[in-house]
Amino acid sequence: MRYLNYLFLLQYKPTIKRQVLGFLVLFLTLCSNAEGQTNTLNKSSINLQETNGPRWVKGELVKAGVLNTPDFSFTDDFGAYQQFSNIKGLFFNGLDYNGKQTKVFCWYGVPNGLKTGEKRPAVVLVHGGGGTAFPGWIKEWTDRGYIAIAVALEGQVPGEKVEHSNGEKLWPGHEFSGPRRIGFFEDVVTKKLEDQWFYHAVADVMLATSLLKSFPEVDVESIGISGISWGGILTNVITGIDDRYAFAIPVYGCGFLHETPHYSSLLTHLNKEQRQFYLQNWEPSLYIPLQEHPTLFVNGTNDFHFTMNSFTKTYETSKNEKHLYVEHNMKHGHSPGWEPEEIYAFADYVVKKGTQPLIPRFKRLRKNNELVYGYNGKVTKVYLYYTTDTADWGRDNYTWEQTTMHFSDSKKIISGKLPENSQAYFVNIIDSEGLMYSSPMRMVKKNSH
Template structure:
């Protein structure tokens, strides 16, 4: 049986160059608005224009607060509120935890990171502590009008974080408020704006190195990170965890998308789908995920990585759990930030070379590697979490240790490689598909 290699393809058509893409988006946005359509096409250019008019690149007014001292957990962290965008015609405020490394001297500047939580999450002080312990200033933004406290049961039966008087919108399902509400009142628009305003606030603090601000988001925060970095070039690095683009091709989100009206589906696909924004990113990016994540499956995750045109790397953990705690645990996240900001140890990439006729799979490595593992699966029919299992195969090293190889099982449908260095850091290749002919 002969084989050929098929990589994930974004589209059948060649990619549109950025200036042409921008002109087309602007032209279509003007046409749609002129026709008064409720599902106007904004796209990245139009969204960026609306956010600019709203002032998200300006420093918001803010106040530190001592109201939540019982919940901050660590002495180097404090709470603050900044002024958000108006929602339904009323003023909003956004709560954040803000932390600096212990021992920060007066006049000293440090790199910083903006932390973007996912669904069911909030601004977590322990997430900030992970970064301040490594020398970074950090700000974690509460994106649904929350303040610190214990979750309480809502009238809907959900357990929600406590809110405050000047709250903004909450996320409702998978973009269920699009079309129903105008763009400026949609949760995703406010979440994007809140993160960008938090970045503008960070840049105003004298202790922050304004050229060394990164961003990392988990789950929905990863989705937001991919969108924000497509329209905001102020970030030195990005680390989206789980969250990716091409959500309409995952089993979970494609189902949720079909529950929306046709007009809502169109609005999402034309205005908020992260794959519209990913090719516009410029900062170095580490994409993080697990092999069998329920929300963000490897087909869409891989296409997201391939759509990115900037310096990029992968960390794919076998059976990584989904959540805010496991999403901030990998040491590779912090090593990547150090690689970009502090000129730390170079990140590696296993590079596909060839698949021989005898099913011998060959990769090249560009650094000192202690271990290499091939992951394969034999069922990618729908990319459902429970319908495919990744098998692990130890790879062989050549004498030079610059080449690794393994025999690809004849029933393999997809595979990727992890290489591990002397510090135990994992570096992944993109997933490749195998099609039999």
Template sequence: MFFLICGHVVGQTSVTNRSLTDFQKDSGPLWVKSELVKSGVFNTPDFKFTDGFDEHKQFSNIKGLFFKGLPFKGKGTKVFCWYGIPENLSKGDKRPAVVLVHGGGGTVFPEWVKEWTDSGYIAISVALEGQIPGHRVENNQGEKLWPTFEYSGPRRIGFFEDVVTEKLQDQWFYHAVADVVMAVSLLKSFPEVDTTKIGVTGISWGGILTNVITGVDNRFAFAIPVYGCGFLQETPHYSDMLGKLTNEQQAFYLTNWEPSLFVPLQKQPTLFVNGTNDFHFTMNSFTKTFEASPNEKYLYVEHNMKHGHQAGWAPKTIYAFADYITKQGDAPIMPRFKALSKKNELRYTYKGKVKKAFLYYTTDTADWGRDNYIWGQATAKFSDANKTISASLPEDAVAYFINTVDSEGMMYCSPMRFVAKDSGIQLHKKKNDRPD
């Protein structure tokens, strides 16, 4: 078996004395899930609230806790979380909840928990690299790292650099997935949590994890991956990083951890969030991830959205989408393509009330690099009476999407579509690339 990564052949599946048959038998999303099930992550973990870090929590409705994590290299671990409840929660009340999955360089930000508790949700933020609250300290390599403690599990080493060199159960990504699944199991044991309405949202690496975790664990009411997506081998940044791994490591990632393997296994409604020119998660791979989802799904794509934790939790559409799922809030708008005329006039239909509509288009998708292509913006016409959106597509456009703002100021958009071939490169064609 060979894999093609951005034009380069990535060796055979195994370069050790393991046979190809053995590798295929003990691999893939179902194997990963079976190992997690055997580890007990779907059982309620032992936990204990702690006031040892109260100086860092910032808000009175948030408190710290530790739960028992999976063993790491034979050593017991504990996982720190900030746990927050809405300030107006009365005894006996039940509220929807959300698990917060931080990204690279991130931690259990109490401000993120507060964003959700202010929106009426119980929230738990999970430390995924053995962190405890405190200030970052620079190590001998010049890295600024969050403090850890004697019961810390593994931390992330680059882009899956520990696969193959460590067994599955000692890999960072395995522990990160397990920690979030155990956090859900813990939430389901709390009497104040509406166990039918637990969601998950992750930012950057947390978005990558969210796409994988929801393919392993079908208990979520909703998911909101921000930036992070699948098909990472087709992005300029991650294809370069993947190419630095050994052939066997590359094959292990593509067979066991690539998020696109897990997205088709998901059950929950999902809001996919990204920026048009995100350096890490480019629109080609992001759109393919959206297409791979078999569920109720929506899109939020912000023009030149910044990349970061605060930028990633800021969009109000995120909280409106969660309300739609858990509180019967307003339904998101999903513009649906109808036609592109010979005169390059686009037409979409929609449900709901549109306040503004925009066409975004690009004339060059040669390598998807952040600085190598731009998205133009043009105002689109819409008719709330006829529920149609129309726009004139420039003759040289090769990809485009429609962005809408509803009557409450919430933004949703259509999937990106391609016009034709670009400079001899076969552009991705959607399975559902036809008028609805």
């Protein structure tokens, strides 16, 4: 029963359990006659009496018109920054900000050689903090046969970064810009929902999706979404309330941010009302159990912002088809975030009937510390990663050690010795095409295997 996914919310602190229980009761009532039905994103599915949580946010966005095709126009104003002939700029109308109409800049690209009447799969690209709409990111997708749209989420337009009086370097903006991000949700409560940056960012991505669906060259059943860092956070939230995506690939960004060293510290800068608003309305872990599409979760072992404890918990909370790519010491950034070939292979698997990703499945950890996994497909290499210290997930000297494991393609078994004093571990397997996929991290239970 899909609504039972909400039970995971009860892990939150007692200060918000009362609200969560109230929400659960209301949701059970609404869904009591809907068992087995497919969730659709339409106005009739929204209970507008709710005043917090994903259904309330979804209702406000639907009322604002994010499912409608926005007015748009292509632009040649930024020809100096048009790096590729198959990628061009456009503006579409965003939601009102402070009572005034906004416009959102995007780069839009199609594969070279696209024929009239031909349809291709597409992807919406969601940048992270300090980023913008990157033509190079679009080209990675168009070179592989996808249509792609990259959305500038803080009112940016192409150009060089400009240093402001406070020393911060920002991308240039324009007169119809929406809000910029203010720290870690520092504008919640201080501004109405419809004027908060995160609300506009979610809306802009959903509007870009609505725009894609209106283009005749787009296969509307094969639209995916991929976001990097803050874009990964947004991807996890958006796909919990918008079921129009065929696949999702959040990179770095995850849920349970209040359990990471970095973001839990930033949350202390908010007052009690702001923290509660975030936990009840924007925390990605509220949205992840609502997702219905195949997802590839991508991260590095030592990411400062999105640590392995919260990242793994995000993966485990997901109820849909899911796969993992965890790179040892992966750098944090936009370019490193779109480089892994596994990202594009995963999209091909979903919308082009490509090869299914390898799935290492934990079988047992014996008393002699022998670790056993099963797998599917053809394997060429297997690596075990383990750490002997999980006291502080964000500590600078936190390390993962690598060792090889044995595997049998005839028996589809992986085996190896887990070193003594290991506290957490996971496995990476590499297939015959050199693609790498990961098992979820597991914690070692003391005196129990």
